Amino acid sequence: MRRIPVPPGYLDDLNPGDPLTLPAEQAHYLRDVLRARPEDRVELFDGRGVCAYGQVLSVDEELRLRIRRVEKVEKGESPLAITLFQAIPKGKRWEWILEKATELGVQRIVPLQTDRTVVQVPDERIPGKMKRWKKILTSAARQCGRSRVPELSRPLSMSDARESCEVDIDLVAHPGPGARLPSSILNQSELDISTVGLWIGPEGGFEDREIQRLKTFGARPISLGPRILRADTAGITALTLLQSAAGDLADQ
Ligand code: SAM
Numbered sequence: 256m257r258r259i260p261v262p263p264g265y266l267d268d269l270n271p272g273d274p275l276t277l278p279a280e281q282a283h284y285l286r287d288v289l290r291a292r293p294e295d296r297v298e299l300f301d302g303r304g305v306c307a308y309g310q311v312l313s314v315d316e317e318l319r320l321r322i323r324r325v326e327k328v329e330k331g332e333s334p335l336a337i338t339l340f341q342a343i344p345k346g347k348r349w350e351w352i353l354e355k356a357t358e359l360g361v362q363r364i365v366p367l368q369t370d371r372t373v374v375q376v377p378d379e380r381i382p383g384k385m386k387r388w389k390k391i392l393t394s395a396a397r398q399c400g401r402s403r404v405p406e407l408s409r410p411l412s413m414s415d416a417r418e419s420c421e422v423d424i425d426l427v428a429h430p431g432p433g434a435r436l437p438s439s440i441l442n443q444s445e446l447d448i449s450t451v452g453l454w455i456g457p458e459g460g461f462e463d464r465e466i467q468r469l470k471t472f473g474a475r476p477i478s479l480g481p482r483i484l485r486a487d488t489a490g491i492t493a494l495t496l497l498q499s500a501a502g503d504l505a506d507q
Pocket of ligand 1: 427457458459460461477479481482483485486
């Protein structure tokens with residue numbers, strides 16, 4: 256079945272049996288990219304857990320569907336809600352992180368501005384960047400079968416990032432004495448953890464004072480093994496280890 260992302264709220268007033276003319280962008284995607292034909296089955300998803308299932312009626316300038324059912328669906332969503340706080344690396348690596356983090360079930364992403372973050376996005380370029388980044392998240396969610404698109408924050412300083420959401424525990428990837436593998440923290444039976452803030456430093460690492468500050472917020476240092484990983488590898492490895500320790504890559 257072909258999956259088409261639609262804007263949040265777009266499916267709210269739909270009912271089974273309704274005909275629907277898709278907006279131009281979605282019509283183009285279904286007709287010209289996915290090469291849909293009359294009678295093909297289609298799933299529309301709004302990125303917030305509402306899906307509509309229908310069938311193509313006609314494929315011409317206007318692409319028309321008949322809606323069969325509309326329902327709330329939680330597909331591909333982890334019981335461990337992870338917010339990834341990550342400094343933006345150079346070049347295409349950030350976009351790769353957005354895509355892979357979505358595939359690994361991240362719930363929310365906060366681009367971090369740290370002291371050593373090389374990529375500082377000027378204010379006037381933020382709306383354009385956010386639009387492109389959201390498109391990457393939506394496309395990754397469509398491809399991997401998730402019913403929700405991860406939330407994306409605008410770039411924030413570490414203090415603003417910490418204040419932007421509440422979590423049960425913050426874990427900061429920082430090799431060194433005292434850092435433990437995520438599983439040995441998350442699997443402690445006295446902790447009941449369903450929300451995690453995962454902090455990944457920039458290419459040059461966090462400054463010592465930034466680590467101290469995160470520790471004053473209660474963050475616990477985690478190790479990602481004996482080798483120093485590039486920032487993009489570190490974020491994706493940490494997400495995998497968290498999902499494996501207490502999320503949807505763990506034995507239930
Ligand atoms: N020279 C930097 C340093 O010593 O901190 C290396 C930074 S590393 C390229 C980028 C980020 O990835 C680090 O700030 C940390 O958050 C994470 N990281 C990489 N390897 C790690 C490891 N083995 N354990 C924990 N965190 C790691």
